[in-house]
Amino acid sequence: MSTSRHSEQELPRWRRAVLKVGSSLLAANGGGLSTRHALGLAEFIASSHRAGREVVLVSSGAVAAGRALVRAQPEAAHGLAARQALAAIGQTTVVALWQRFFDRPVAQVLLTHDDLRNRRRYLNARATLRELLSLGALPVVNENDTVAVDELKLGDNDNLAAIVAALVDADLLLIATDIDGLYSANPRSDPAAQAIDDVAAVTPQVLAMAGGAGSSVGTGGMLTKLEAATKAATAGIGTVLFNGTDAQAMRLLAADRLRGTRFRAGETRLHARKYWLRHAPLAGGRIRVDAGAARALQSGGASLLPGGIVGVSGEFARGDMVEIETMLNEQASSIARGISQYAAGEVRRIAGRKSAEIEGLLGYSYGETVVHRDDLVATAGANP
Template sequence: MNAAGERETVALPAWRRAVLKVGSSLLAADGGGLSPRFALGLAQFVSSNLAAGREVVIVSSGAVAAGRAIVPKAAEAGAAMAARQALAALGQAQLIGLWQRFFERPVAQVLLTHDDLRNRRRYLNARATLNELLALGALPVVNENDTVSVDELKLGDNDNLAAIVAALIDADVLFIATDIDGLYDADPRAHPGARLMPEVAELTPAVLAMAGGSGSAAGTGGMRTKLEAAAKAGAAGIDTVLFNGRRAEVLRQLLQGRLEGTRIRAAHSRIAARKYWLRHAPLEPGAIVVDAGAAGALTGKGASLLPGGVLGAEGDFRRGDMVEVVQRDGDGERRIARGISQYSAVDVRRIARRHSRDIESILGYNYGGNVIHRDDLVLL
């Protein structure tokens, strides 16, 4: 608090695209099921930002809590994995229905597993789907696909999932709405004098030690998992914002660009972190060969690589692999860039020198008009 006894606020990072993670503690009703009590305020926060031209993806817990209300006798603590997965399946429709009631635009259900995000080709498909949903004006609501997950429902899975989704869609900021005010220098439940930390410049071991264990009975995560998520987001150059989603005043301040909570800063800028990864990620054997016109567009105009400027492909790389881009002409060849190919080597050879609009007629499918999107490319 400041000298006047008011809670200190800090500025939010500038953002155009964000992920908002909402925990079960903000959605679970007393006695089971879902409640709109706190979800309404969060939905108004989202709606105001959408109206301002920003983009938001929600990562929402609450499916298991919703399922407990449908089949309360199956909800004993420590239920078998299959029972919890069944509850998640029963509750997921209720969860999406809760969010849809707050928005006039369509709400899209996106269920992911960690396997989807570890497999590079599935990762690219998930990113393409989310980006297309945002382009269509829909509101994606993401949850872990607990029903088919082979791992146990881990503590804080959706905190970490939210961080991965933030990196997946190149978000500017990760908002984590919880039922406490932010990160304290000690457990406020045990230490009444604990101080709220408005800003964290670096997630040191000392800062991580401030986090306690699991939070409320309705959720599966605690402050520790939120800091782990912030570390993941920070590695991608994304700031994390922790705030109390139960307090209307906090949400009003967020809309004014001020945070009463905790802002955890990323160690590097988002662009720097992504470019570093693109520059240093392992290369697959092979290359995409381009003509002088395509090379000039890449190096001089910051353009994406289109099939019309491609001469061919070397090697046997797959969609989603990191490959080099080589310019070849009468003067020889030179390496000009590296990037993530949207198409396999076989497909690149088939669409080389053709127009983007012809891709589907040639291949029978398409992953977009770019062989390598400019966001997935770094010049050498």
Template sequence: MGSGFVEQALPSWRRAVLKVGSSLLAADEGGLSPRYAAALAAFVERSRANGRDVVIVSSGAVAAGRALATPGQAMGLPARQALAALGQTRLIALWQGFFDAPVAQVLLTHDDLRHRRRYLNARSTLRELLALRAIPVINENDTVAVDELKLGDNDNLAAIVAALVDADILLIATDIGGLYSANPRIAPDAAPIDDVAAVTPELYAIAGGSGSRSGTGGMRTKLEAAEKAAAAGIETILFDGTDATVVGRLADGMLSGTRIRAPRTRLAARKYWLRHAPSAGSITIDPGAARAVRERGASLLPGGVLGATGDFARGDVVEIACEEDGLPVGRGISQYAAVDIRRIARKHTRDIDAVLGYSYGENVIHRDDLVAL
């Protein structure tokens, strides 16, 4: 490992998002290569064997499809979208070839993650895939994306996915050692930066653009991703995905690369947001449910719900108030719209589907989406 980075211990983690760029997957002659992906897949396998979850955010569909393109073909947006459609199957086949466990393809756009209902649906799907011990491989849906198909998109998508699945760390595999004081490809005296307390304008000033023919994101977009992740209390790790020794040591809990810290823990960041996010309405609950929320941090079930005030939608932040004294008990993200909550109030969880004709799960508010006051 000649990158000059000092080896340090990784932060403790149970769930990670691993972002792999197309520069690590593209073959020189076109298409995909397992050259660097094999070591990254071995890291995923070892992590899973130790009881951890890894979600992969993988670029490479356009690079895979490019091998099927006519030589000299113009690469406008429609052509790139067609290549992405052709390359998706090859990209998933590459990852599936490394694992005995099933690989699940999940295609997202930023619009899916901005729309509250689709956001919750995507989160529920990913949580279920992890519960099934599948390996989600996420990519942007380049076949339908228009303005989203742009420089460095999957770096930022990976940060959003990390928050979506409640990851502890975001691992970004690059084709250089990590963050340097200058571009190491053109500045021989560039010094490695092992530890970053916070992303600053000074760091953005030294970040470069794309470093390879196949890649779409340079170090700047990785800093943008790290800043997004830090806001959710998630640390970001930048490392050289082309160095099998560096990748292998990650599985041992050791990093040679850059650690970008978050100002507060993931849980603290989420609780802070829930406490201060605008409320769209309120849910009234009985004293027994109020005690369960206050004393045990329990999820809120429909049996303890008495009613709902306002016209909030599924995914909105709402107040939770006790019917007995009217005092606030907590705040959380509602899994059901106000109109639905009024219909399932005081009902057993097994009756939700029969009453509504559908179900988003047994919880009105899941404990992970709730902060007691």
């Protein structure tokens, strides 16, 4: 029976979620990985799939798994290069652990924070994750610890999960941990600690409640979870923190009930996304479209296809923010801005052509849209 001090509440509505699972839930007592708590989490993922929902899993545990596989060499547990090697050895074990629970394919996706800062690699990562979801696969994301020196020092998959949630336009970030949620103090050392069920915003007072790491296996504590909730909130995504070792909490989660802590998003996801698109710096390039494309973009819900493009000015790279304009009263007028899936030279070659012709014209394709509707915001007559 659960001994949680948190009250039961309704889980926020969601269709696509990122689920972060820490090392403390996967580590076996004797070293390596255990299915003890992974099974309950896998059952939640499976029930979500049956309900038509999509899940991206951010899973730790590679270093712990690798350490168990080279147990005969204890010196391999120390030093940054050794930890990177252990991550490389253990990553396949992490993927195999999750694959055993599912009939659908499990896909390994290794990222660094640099992959998500660089606009071209950001688009590539997002396109890959979206395609995996459309194929019905379960993406299992982890930091690319074998090359990401700074990220491995931080060991911070909580913040990575928040970044991935924004990357895939998730509705919800779920963080599974080995405690019931946020408390006013460390519940392991302070019996008077009060359970916090709902957090409207992560203030300095809330941050002061964060303790250190609670496990010798995991390297993230409550502080990184609060940081992740803050990042998600900025992107218009709510976060829930729950106990992945509590069978009852897992059953409730599958029934859209939460026994844990809910962190609310400050803005709607759409508002946060559109605000960022409207204020992100421009690359200096412009794409000119015909009247039909302009109407479609301004009415909302349409992507920019190559057939509606009549000209390109300036230079920009794939992933750059560009201005989209049309001719009004014989003058160029800005109507939208968005992230271009193609570089300026590529757009010039495919302008006015059908999407099906892109690969034949370029020899490759990044998709049928030049600017996807999720990466586009109308600006004509819009308030800043």
